[in-house]
Every structure is written in structure tokens, then in C-alpha cells.
Amino acid sequence: xxxxxxxxxxxxxxxxxxxxxxxITKMEEILTDKFGENFDLEVIDVLSRPELAEGExxxxxxxxxxLLPEPVTKVILDLRSKERVxxxxxxxxxxKEIADAIGDMKGEKKG
Amino acid sequence: xxxxxxxxKQLHSQSGKIRAEFSAGDxxxxxxxxxxxxxxxxxxxxxxxKYANHSAEVILKRDIxxxxxxxxxxxxxxxxxxxxxxxxxxxxxxxVELRVSAIEWNNQSYSxxxxxDITRRKLAESGLKNALAEKEILxxxxxxxxxxxxxxxxxxxxxxxxxxxxxxAAKALRESKNRILAMSFIHDKLYQTKxxxxxxxxxxxxxxxxxxxxxxxxxxxxxxxxVEVKEIFMDLDTAIHLGLIVNELVSNxxxxxxxxxxxxxxxxxxxxxxxxxxxxxxxxxxxxxGIPESLxxxxxxxxxxxxxxxxxxxxxxxxAIDRKNGTAFTIKFKKL
Numbered sequence: 001x002x003x004x005x006x007x008x009x010x011x012x013x014x015x016x017x018x019x020x021x022x023x024i025t026k027m028e029e030i031l032t033d034k035f036g037e038n039f040d041l042e043v044i045d046v047l048s049r050p051e052l053a054e055g056e057x058x059x060x061x062x063x064x065x066x067l068l069p070e071p072v073t074k075v076i077l078d079l080r081s082k083e084r085v086x087x088x089x090x091x092x093x094x095x096k097e098i099a100d101a102i103g104d105m106k107g108e109k110k111g
Numbered sequence: 112x113x114x115x116x117x118x119x120k121q122l123h124s125q126s127g128k129i130r131a132e133f134s135a136g137d138x139x140x141x142x143x144x145x146x147x148x149x150x151x152x153x154x155x156x157x158x159x160x161k162y163a164n165h166s167a168e169v170i171l172k173r174d175i176x177x178x179x180x181x182x183x184x185x186x187x188x189x190x191x192x193x194x195x196x197x198x199x200x201x202x203x204x205x206x207v208e209l210r211v212s213a214i215e216w217n218n219q220s221y222s223x224x225x226x227x228d229i230t231r232r233k234l235a236e237s238g239l240k241n242a243l244a245e246k247e248i249l250x251x252x253x254x255x256x257x258x259x260x261x262x263x264x265x266x267x268x269x270x271x272x273x274x275x276x277x278x279x280a281a282k283a284l285r286e287s288k289n290r291i292l293a294m295s296f297i298h299d300k301l302y303q304t305k306x307x308x309x310x311x312x313x314x315x316x317x318x319x320x321x322x323x324x325x326x327x328x329x330x331x332x333x334x335x336x337x338v339e340v341k342e343i344f345m346d347l348d349t350a351i352h353l354g355l356i357v358n359e360l361v362s363n364x365x366x367x368x369x370x371x372x373x374x375x376x377x378x379x380x381x382x383x384x385x386x387x388x389x390x391x392x393x394x395x396x397x398x399x400x401g402i403p404e405s406l407x408x409x410x411x412x413x414x415x416x417x418x419x420x421x422x423x424x425x426x427x428x429x430x431a432i433d434r435k436n437g438t439a440f441t442i443k444f445k446k447l
Contacts, residue, residue, distance in 0.1 A: 014196040014204045050200045059171060059183050060195045061204070074158055076184035076209075078193035087187050 007031075007039035008068035013079075014061040015047050023079035030082075030089060064088065150207075150226030152178075153214070158185035161221065170207060170226050172199040186211045186222050194229070205230040247305065254302035261295035286362065286415070289326060293319055293358040297350050309344035312353070312381065316340050319354060320361055320379060327365040333374055334365065340381040343391065349446045352422045353381075353393065359415040360395040360440055368399020368438065375399050375437070389445050398437035 011027070013020050024043055031039050046053040046061055056065065059076075066073040077088040144151055150167035152160055163171075163178040171178065186193070186209065193209040208227045213220055265288050272284045300315050301307055317338055324336060345353065361377060369375050375398045384390035419440075423430045428444030 012198070014198065046198045047204075050198075053198055054200045057181060058198050059173075059181075060197050060207075062195065063184050074182050074184040076158075076186050076193070076195060078187075078195060080194065081191075084187055084191075084193070 005038050005040045006069065007035050007066070009039060009041045010056075010065045010067060011041060011043045012046055012053055012056070012058050012061050012063045012065075013043060014045070016043075016045050020062075020079065023085070026082060027079070027085055027089075030086060034089065150224075150228075152183065152222075152224040152226065153216075154183055154186065154222040154224060156185070156220060156222075158183050158222075167226060170205070170228050171197055172202055186224060188213045188222060206233045247307070250307045251302055254298045254307070258295050258298035258302055261291050261298065265291050265295070285326075289323065289358060289362060290355060290418075292322065293354045294351055296322070297347065297354055301347065307347075309346055310350040312343050312345050312350060313340040315350065315354065316357060316379060316381065319357060323358065323361050323365060327362070329365055329369065334369055335376040337376060337378040340379065341383065343381065343383070345446060349426070349444075352426050353444075356393070356419050356422050356442065357395065359419050363413075363415050364395070364397040364399060364438070368397045368401075370400060373399065384443060386443075390443055391446065393442040393444070394439060396437065396439040401434050401436075401438050402432070404434060 009031075011024065013024070028041060031041060044052055046058060053061075062077050062079050064075050064077055066075075075088045078084050145165045147164060148166055150170040151162070151164040152167050153162035155161055160178050160181050160183050163175060168175055168178065188211045193211070194206065195209060196204045196206050198204060206229050208229050210225045210227075212223050214223045215221070268284050268288045268291070272281050272288070275281045275284065296315060296318050297310060300310050300318075304311070317340070320336060320338055324334075357379060361379065364377050368377075378394070378396045380392075380394040380396070382392055384392045419430070423442055423444065426444040428442055431441045433439040433441070
């Protein structure tokens with residue numbers, strides 16, 4: 001049985017052009033930096049596995065899905081900029097509670 | 112499982128509420144948004160679609176029922192456009208540009224998303240890129256061929272030179288050969304670089320002058336060479352003119368300035384002129400025997416000097432000669 005990692009991520013892309021592959025490599029570097037060995041990243045090309053993308057209700061690519069830890073989080077990323085990938089991955093890392101808390105805080109300020 | 116179901120129900124009722132609130136507002140306003148050619152989405156903090164206009168249905172290739180309540184994905188807000196591709200199982204992917212801004216609705220934050228289809232623009236862009244790459248390869252090929260042809264001429268003249276008995280004729284051929292080579296170096300430089308509109312003159316001059324030294328073989332330690340050329344980029348015409356001028360000046364110096372055992376230095380210097388921004392200055396100086404005062408540059412019998420004079424005139428430049436301590440030619444010119 002495969003060892004269970006703390007972070008389990010799926011990345012959906014359209015086609016595996018050299019540019020896309022390069023950004024995947026960069027992303028893996030960022031993830032290794034953040035989580036060490038404690039993550040799984042599965043890359044799925046929607047052109048060769050459309051049924052997987054349809055099952056997961058993928059609207060756009062690149063989409064990254066955090067399966068673990070729960071709750072499942074889905075973020076759409078523009079891989080062209082490293083900065084945006086970082087923000088996106090931070091969103092992935094962010095706990096739902098914290099996200100909600102920020103949301104509530106914003107709400108209270110307004111109200 | 113039950114919890115998940117109740118969550119979904121809650122989400123749907125929420126989305127229903129928002130839609131209702133939208134319709135309860137100005138119906139004309141909603142009509143405008145619906146008519147927009149750009150897709151408009153409103154997402155909640157989890158990336159769930161709360162509102163979609165008609166164009167969003169078209170661009171995302173899904174009916175409104177398959178959009179509202181579905182998780183599109185969280186988008187990063189900011190002042191930039193994201194470029195993503197839209198996936199739908201039956202059709203080819205299309206490329207869109209997203210602009211996302213944060214909005215507040217009933218004390219909740221949402222993302223307002225504008226989706227602009229740029230598939231056609233992207234296609235045109237890649238067409239242009241291909242055409243440009245093709246043009247570059249063609250130009251490269253042309254310069255390669257010109258260089259090769261000039262080198263064939265060079266080789267033919269070498270064969271001819273070997274058959275000549277008359278040393279004066281052989282010398283004339285050798286000089287012509289060097290002129291041809293000076294031009295072929297330019298095409299060689301252009302063929303090796305990516306930018307065909309300009310030549311890195313420093314690299315070129317260094318190549319040319321060291322070739323001339325090999326060609327005239329002044330003997331070890333006899334003549335020192337000093338090349339001080341600023342990194343100036345020239346167009347093809349200017350570079351060829353200037354290359355031929357440097358060729359004549361340096362050849363001339365190597366041939367005549369250091370007779371017998373006389374030692375010395377040849378300096379080549381090129382920089383932008385201090386006088387005017389668009390002017391450049393070329394100086395070739397040697398500390399050899401010097402050109403006799405009696406020699407008039409304009410009507411000198413030497414072919415080399417005639418060539419220099421004609422080339423400088425074509426460049427609308429001027430040439431000055433200083434005969435103190437050897438010879439110094441100063442040429443001021445504008446780029447052609």
C-alpha cells in the first residue's frame with residue numbers, strides 16, 4: 001500500500017507543452033519547499049483523460065484540487081507567473097476555518 | 112454523506128436567493144449584463160458559481176443549470192488578467208482571459224469574474240510567431256549563402272593567385288581577396304546572431320583585424336595591436352562601409368608603416384562622438400614611418416586610399432589625417 005501523505009493534490013492541465021511541463025516542475029519545487037516529502041501531486045492532462053476532468057467537474061485549466069487535507073479545495077491558477085502560483089498554493093494551504101474567519105471579519109467591518 | 116447533502120441543499124437555496132435578489136433589483140440592469148459579450152460570473156469564497164450571464168453559458172459551453180451551484184474554483188483577485196483554458200468534454204479547448212475583483216453582497220464577500228474569449232487572438236498570435244520564426248530562418252539562410260558565395264570567390268582568387276607569375280598582379284589579387292573577406296565576415300556575424308538588423312561592431316572589428324594580422328604576418332613581436340571599440344551596433348550598410356575602411360587602413364599600415372626591423376603599434380578606436388549624438392568617430396593610428404607630406408589623399412594613386420575616400424564620402428563623413436609621430440586617420444561619420 002502506498003504511504004499516505006498529508007497533502008494530496010491534483011493538477012489538471014490542457015496539453016503537456018514544454019512550457020506547461022516547465023511550470024509543473026517549478027510548482028513541484030515550490031511544493032517540496034513548503035511541504036518537504038509530505039505531498040502527492042498528480043498531473044492530469046484533460047486532453048488525454050477528458051472523462052476524469054468531467055467527473056471532477058473541471059471548468060477550466062490549470063485547476064489544482066486539494067483532496068487532502070479536507071475540505072476539498074479547488075483553485076484556478078495561471079501558471080505563467082510564479083508569484084500567482086505561490087498565492088494559489090497558499091490558498092490551497094489555508095484552512096477553511098481561517099478562510100471563513102477572514103470572510104466573517106470582513107463582513108463585521110462592513111456591518 | 113447526509114451532511115454533504117444538506118450542505119448542497121443549503122448552497123442551492125443560497126444561490127436561489129442571490130438570483131432572486133438580482134432579479135428583484137433593476138431588471139433592465141440585469142438585461143444589460145445578460146447582453147454583455149463578455150461572460151460574467153459571481154463566485155462565493157469557495158469558488159461556487161452564484162450567478163452566470165448568458166455569455167458565460169456560451170463561453171463555458173454549459174447551460175445555466177450546469178453552472179449555478181457548481182464549484183468553478185477559487186480565483187485569485189487582483190489587477191492582472193489570468194489566462195486559462197476552458198474545458199468541455201465535447202469541444203476543443205478555448206482560451207480566455209479572466210479579470211477578477213472582490214465584491215460585497217449582503218455582508219458576504221464574492222468574486223466578480225469577467226471572462227473574455229481570446230481564442231481567435233491567440234491563434235492569430237501564434238500564426239504571427241510562426242511567420243516571424245520563418246522569416247528569421249530565411250534571413251539567416253540568405254546571410255549564410257552570401258557568406259559562402261563570398262568565400263567561393265575568395266577561393267577562386269586564391270587559385271588564380273597561385274597561377275600568376277607577376278608578383279604585382281598577385282599582390283593586387285591578395286588585396287582584393289582581403290576586401291572580399293572583410294565583407295564575408297559581416298555576413299558571418301549576421302548569420303550567427305538572431306538580430307539581422309544590426310551588427311555588433313566590436314566583435315566584427317576584432318575578427319577582421321586579427322585576420323589581417325595573420326594575413327600580413329608582420330613577424331612575432333614586431334607590430335602590436337590595440338583595438339578599443341565601444342559596443343556599438345550598426346546596420347548592415349554602415350558596418351560593411353566601415354569594415355572596408357578599417358580593412359584598407361590596417362592593411363596599409365601593416366604593409367608600409369613598419370619597414371625593415373622597425374617595431375610599433377597599430378591602434379583602432381571607435382566611439383560615439385562628443386560633438387553630436389548621432390555622430391561616431393573612428394580613429395586608426397600607428398607609430399610607423401608615416402605618410403610623406405607630399406601625398407595628397409584626394410588624388411593619391413593608391414587604390415586603398417581611393418576606396419577609403421569614396422566610402423567616407425558615401426557615408427557623408429569627413430576624414431582627417433595627422434602625420435605627426437606616424438599616421439593617424441580620424442573619420443567622423445553618421446550611421447547610414
